[in-house]
Amino acid sequence: MAKAVLTSKRDDFPKWYQDVVAKAELADNGPVRGTMVIRPYGYAIWERMQAELDRRIKAAGAQNAYFPLFIPESYLKREAEHVEGFSPELAVVTHAGGKELEEAAVVRPTSETIINVFFSKWVQSHRDLPLLINQWANVVRWELRPRIFLRTTEFLWQEGHTAHASQADARDYALRILHEVYEDFALNVMALPVLVGRKTERERFAGADATYTIEGMMGDGKALQMGTSHELGQNFAKAFDITFQSPSGASEYAWQTSWGVSTRLVGALIMGHGDDAGLRIPPALAPVQAVVVLVRDEDGAGERAAALAAELAGAGVRVQLDDRVDTGFGRRAVEWELKGVPVRVEVGPRDLASGSVTLVRRDRAGDKATVPLEGLGRRVADLLGDIQSALFDQALAIREANTAEAETMDGAREAAQTGFVRVPWDRFRDLETDLAAEALTIRCLQRDDGGIAASSADDGLVATVGRAY
Amino acid sequence: MAKAVLTSKRDDFPKWYQDVVAKAELADNGPVRGTMVIRPYGYAIWERMQAELDRRIKAAGAQNAYFPLFIPESYLKREAEHVEGFSPELAVVTHAGGKELEEAAVVRPTSETIINVFFSKWVQSHRDLPLLINQWANVVRWELRPRIFLRTTEFLWQEGHTAHASQADARDYALRILHEVYEDFALNVMALPVLVGRKTERERFAGADATYTIEGMMGDGKALQMGTSHELGQNFAKAFDITFQSPSGASEYAWQTSWGVSTRLVGALIMGHGDDAGLRIPPALAPVQAVVVLVRDEDGAGERAAALAAELAGAGVRVQLDDRVDTGFGRRAVEWELKGVPVRVEVGPRDLASGSVTLVRRDRAGDKATVPLEGLGRRVADLLGDIQSALFDQALAIREANTAEAETMDGAREAAQTGFVRVPWDRFRDLETDLAAEALTIRCLQRDDGGIAASSADDGLVATVGRAY
Numbered sequence: 001m002a003k004a005v006l007t008s009k010r011d012d013f014p015k016w017y018q019d020v021v022a023k024a025e026l027a028d029n030g031p032v033r034g035t036m037v038i039r040p041y042g043y044a045i046w047e048r049m050q051a052e053l054d055r056r057i058k059a060a061g062a063q064n065a066y067f068p069l070f071i072p073e074s075y076l077k078r079e080a081e082h083v084e085g086f087s088p089e090l091a092v093v094t095h096a097g098g099k100e101l102e103e104a105a106v107v108r109p110t111s112e113t114i115i116n117v118f119f120s121k122w123v124q125s126h127r128d129l130p131l132l133i134n135q136w137a138n139v140v141r142w143e144l145r146p147r148i149f150l151r152t153t154e155f156l157w158q159e160g161h162t163a164h165a166s167q168a169d170a171r172d173y174a175l176r177i178l179h180e181v182y183e184d185f186a187l188n189v190m191a192l193p194v195l196v197g198r199k200t201e202r203e204r205f206a207g208a209d210a211t212y213t214i215e216g217m218m219g220d221g222k223a224l225q226m227g228t229s230h231e232l233g234q235n236f237a238k239a240f241d242i243t244f245q246s247p248s249g250a251s252e253y254a255w256q257t258s259w260g261v262s263t264r265l266v267g268a269l270i271m272g273h274g275d276d277a278g279l280r281i282p283p284a285l286a287p288v289q290a291v292v293v294l295v296r297d298e299d300g301a302g303e304r305a306a307a308l309a310a311e312l313a314g315a316g317v318r319v320q321l322d323d324r325v326d327t328g329f330g331r332r333a334v335e336w337e338l339k340g341v342p343v344r345v346e347v348g349p350r351d352l353a354s355g356s357v358t359l360v361r362r363d364r365a366g367d368k369a370t371v372p373l374e375g376l377g378r379r380v381a382d383l384l385g386d387i388q389s390a391l392f393d394q395a396l397a398i399r400e401a402n403t404a405e406a407e408t409m410d411g412a413r414e415a416a417q418t419g420f421v422r423v424p425w426d427r428f429r430d431l432e433t434d435l436a437a438e439a440l441t442i443r444c445l446q447r448d449d450g451g452i453a454a455s456s457a458d459d460g461l462v463a464t465v466g467r468a469y
Numbered sequence: 470m471a472k473a474v475l476t477s478k479r480d481d482f483p484k485w486y487q488d489v490v491a492k493a494e495l496a497d498n499g500p501v502r503g504t505m506v507i508r509p510y511g512y513a514i515w516e517r518m519q520a521e522l523d524r525r526i527k528a529a530g531a532q533n534a535y536f537p538l539f540i541p542e543s544y545l546k547r548e549a550e551h552v553e554g555f556s557p558e559l560a561v562v563t564h565a566g567g568k569e570l571e572e573a574a575v576v577r578p579t580s581e582t583i584i585n586v587f588f589s590k591w592v593q594s595h596r597d598l599p600l601l602i603n604q605w606a607n608v609v610r611w612e613l614r615p616r617i618f619l620r621t622t623e624f625l626w627q628e629g630h631t632a633h634a635s636q637a638d639a640r641d642y643a644l645r646i647l648h649e650v651y652e653d654f655a656l657n658v659m660a661l662p663v664l665v666g667r668k669t670e671r672e673r674f675a676g677a678d679a680t681y682t683i684e685g686m687m688g689d690g691k692a693l694q695m696g697t698s699h700e701l702g703q704n705f706a707k708a709f710d711i712t713f714q715s716p717s718g719a720s721e722y723a724w725q726t727s728w729g730v731s732t733r734l735v736g737a738l739i740m741g742h743g744d745d746a747g748l749r750i751p752p753a754l755a756p757v758q759a760v761v762v763l764v765r766d767e768d769g770a771g772e773r774a775a776a777l778a779a780e781l782a783g784a785g786v787r788v789q790l791d792d793r794v795d796t797g798f799g800r801r802a803v804e805w806e807l808k809g810v811p812v813r814v815e816v817g818p819r820d821l822a823s824g825s826v827t828l829v830r831r832d833r834a835g836d837k838a839t840v841p842l843e844g845l846g847r848r849v850a851d852l853l854g855d856i857q858s859a860l861f862d863q864a865l866a867i868r869e870a871n872t873a874e875a876e877t878m879d880g881a882r883e884a885a886q887t888g889f890v891r892v893p894w895d896r897f898r899d900l901e902t903d904l905a906a907e908a909l910t911i912r913c914l915q916r917d918d919g920g921i922a923a924s925s926a927d928d929g930l931v932a933t934v935g936r937a938y
Contacts (some may be wrong), residue, residue, distance in 0.1 A: 068504035097611035142566035
């Protein structure tokens with residue numbers, strides 16, 4: 001069935017991606033270049049991501065706030081490196097209220113500058129620290145080569161900004177967000193294994209002393225940077241005059257962090273788990289975890305299907321009833337596969353007569369089982385747990401099968417065509433520019449045991465090389 | 470205490486409002502004129518509003534989606550009335566990506582046009598209807614006389630847009646949102662009585678056949694329009710070519726609704742319940758329902774306070790522990806009053822020694838009671854229910870005390886200086902322009918029994934006149 005609906009991943013991965021976005025009704029292109037309309041199903045996925053991330057962010061002590069969309073152009077000039085990086089990406093409001101503005105207003109590419117201006121007002125004493133702020137908002141960076149969810153002119157994200165009294169406290173917090181929010185979310189909600197590591201100096205955020213990252217492998221073997229957490233040192237504190245009076249009465253610059261993830265994660269979901277039949281959504285993330293599909297409304301099957309949906313809802317399953325019997329059953333089955341719903345419960349008069357229904361798992365192609373009606377709620381809830389693990393295991397196996405080791409530039413170049421390559425950082429420290437010339441980047445540095453390198457100057461680190469989105 | 474902190478409501482209501490916004494740390498002015506920074510406490514209130522509204526919107530069957538911030542200028546010209554209304558309010562992006570745009574992009578003042586463009590693509594058959602979409606987003610309307618939360622250049626809101634197969638279905642849905650979402654939220658979450666009625670033709674949204682509204686009375690006797698729901702007829706369907714094939718095969722224009730509420734509701738909360746000591750937040754809305762204030766950390770009081778906070782959390786209370794004993798107790802008490810936390814639990818060594826704590830209700834000035842430690846969780850949970858009702862009752866009593874009846878223009882003019890005036894619509898039908906000349910508006914039309922008028926042409930309707938925000 002699937003072949004008729006989607007381009008195959010293997011034949012043309014970018015086209016397959018576009019097909020999934022369109023056919024699963026995740027998003028459409030907006031009329032202004034590079035913008036997107038996130039359709040209800042795509043937005044429901046993003047809402048689930050937001051809820052899971054927001055809960056973890058709050059558990060880490062940060063509070064949400066909201067800063068204005070418009071930033072005075074002069075703000076962006078305070079941090080020279082910033083302007084250089086962003087200037088060609090900015091959208092600028094020159095006219096408003098029917099006339100030309102005295103000072104143009106930039107549509108935020110990030111809220112870094114404006115948040116730091118307010119931090120400098122709010123932070124006075126060591127008692128005001130740590131100040132832990134997060135914002136959910138839309139931001140705009142003009143994209144020349146937009147790709148839906150991955151690189152869009154407008155995207156939705158969260159950006160966290162914090163200020164601390166000491167370097168150690170800031171570093172701990174940047175790593176806490178990395179592990180307790182981003183890594184935990186990737187592993188346990190998105191069911192995607194990620195490399196957790198430190199960016200090289202070349203790859204880190206210009207304003208940061210250190211950038212930490214989670215990197216996922218997509219279905220084509222490329223890397224996707226899924227989230228970053230930055231240790232900013234006192235760089236912004238000095239540019240924006242964020243000082244506090246220490247317990248001893250001295251005036252000191254604050255130590256800061258920032259961290260963010262975006263609607264790009266929807267792209268990670270598609271490319272990390274999708275197959276030739278469409279999306280596959282891990283149950284922890286799925287807006288619809290199980291769909292009860294009524295095959296034909298005969299012999300009371302319609303009522304039974306509705307009752308089963310209610311039973312599943314009662315068992316804590318996010319369930320939807322599909323009783324559109326005037327649409328062909330096959331077409332509906334294809335639609336639910338496209339949408340990646342983890343479990344399909346098919347309810348037909350014949351099965352019902354024998355006291356059973358058919359359970360179809362989305363994580364394994366062709367896995368159908370006839371099961372008794374009795375105890376279906378419990379059975380489906382258990383199955384969702386299995387599917388969550390199975391999707392993670394599959395993604396991990398694929399990453400492992402597509403991760404090579406290399407010692408030389410030639411070896412790295414070749415192996416990186418299909419996946420990740422682990423190379424000795426000691427030897428590749430001076431080869432990063434050569435890699436870049438081949439469109440290869442070092443995704444992150446890790447200790448040999450997978451832990452985070454304390455410094456890129458450490459000996460014996462492993463660098464993972466890959467092609468990247 | 471409060472007199473030292475805030476301007477009195479009676480002396481200068483606008484100044485009192487500004488003081489509350491600043492001192493309760495709800496929001497700051499942003500650097501671009503008319504924009505605002507919503508601080509963590511203000512944003513936590515908005516998040517609670519969002520969660521309560523979103524739950525009701527979803528229960529009414531609508532799905533969330535997200536449409537782009539930028540709208541091609543040409544879209545706004547499709548609906549002539551629209552452009553005339555909005556043009557002076559628009560913020561326009563003329564430069565992006567380092568050069569001048571071929572077509573300027575308008576920052577959405579509402580997403581009406583762009584949503585309707587996509588509705589015309591998505592709606593093909595009667596099977597696609599009803600299409601029930603909601604969006605949470607920021608919008609921009611350049612304000613010449615901004616006032617924080619009430620009229621800001623950028624504000625946060627939800628806008629619902631729906632398409633239906635029949636006029637009756639669209640009308641029912643507009644009224645369903647009005648009652649089940651907006652009225653229910655105002656009464657049961659915000660604890661604010663609202664007039665629920667129909668706007669006159671002069672006051673209704675230009676693109677609508679009918680506008681329904683909820684109107685609250687603020688602390689100065691003025692009206693605040695808190696939410697509107699529009700029956701759009703086929704007006705936008707014709708402008709944007711939203712047609713569907715009916716079961717009989719005919720092509721028909723869809724019938725539509727739209728409806729919205731915004732961060733203006735935070736203004737309604739402040740002005741609807743605030744007093745000279747600050748905010749008073751109804752428990753159903755309060756981010757912090759009870760604060761456990763440690764008076765002094767002696768004789769194990771600190772541990773007991775923490776344990777009580779945990780007990781309250783266990784009883785389902787949103788609780789915060791204030792153990793900042795190096796800040797004066799009086800100052801902290803003033804702060805929690807400013808922030809409008811419904812219940813204060815004061816824990817001091819002396820009370821503890823006698824097995825009790827002090828409970829302070831925010832809804833009644835000076836209401837303190839010494840209560841036993843035993844069963845505190847249950848007691849506070851019950852008290853929160855009482856406070857929710859008491860705040861509603863107080864607001865209702867104030868509205869009733871400030872609502873007069875009048876039969877003549879002179880009578881209406883005089884009574885409207887301090888509150889609402891109920892006048893016979895039959896007699897005032899031709900006096901609306903005269904009222905406007907006195908800065909008075911008809912807030913809504915109702916049947917004599919308080920029900921919604923089926924048409925403004927009906928006989929015997931009651932019009933409520935007031936000054937308005």
